[in-house]
Amino acid sequence: MTIALYILVMAGVTYLIRMIPFAFFRKKIRSQFVRSFLYYVPYAVLSAMTIPAIFYSTGNITTSLVGTAAALALAYFKFPLIVVALAAAAAAFIAGFFV
Numbered sequence: 001m002t003i004a005l006y007i008l009v010m011a012g013v014t015y016l017i018r019m020i021p022f023a024f025f026r027k028k029i030r031s032q033f034v035r036s037f038l039y040y041v042p043y044a045v046l047s048a049m050t051i052p053a054i055f056y057s058t059g060n061i062t063t064s065l066v067g068t069a070a071a072l073a074l075a076y077f078k079f080p081l082i083v084v085a086l087a088a089a090a091a092a093f094i095a096g097f098f099v
Helices: 002-024 032-056 061-076 081-098
Strands: none
Touching: 032 061, 061 081
């Protein structure tokens, strides 16, 4: 019974989050400032959720930094996302043997 209640509440919250902007903003947003602000919101939210997870995922700040450095270096050279993710995980894993 409680699981069904949790799922119902999550569905309601998810629906409200998606419905409220459509209810309040019926016209096209013409303000260049607001449009540019809203353009970067998904990137900011994704970063805010991902960055802390990166540094707490391994339980060791050194291995996290090594993995992050590997990911940043490969991303800078425009490697595919799967290569960046696998190399960062491998770098953090290997660094764990030396720390």
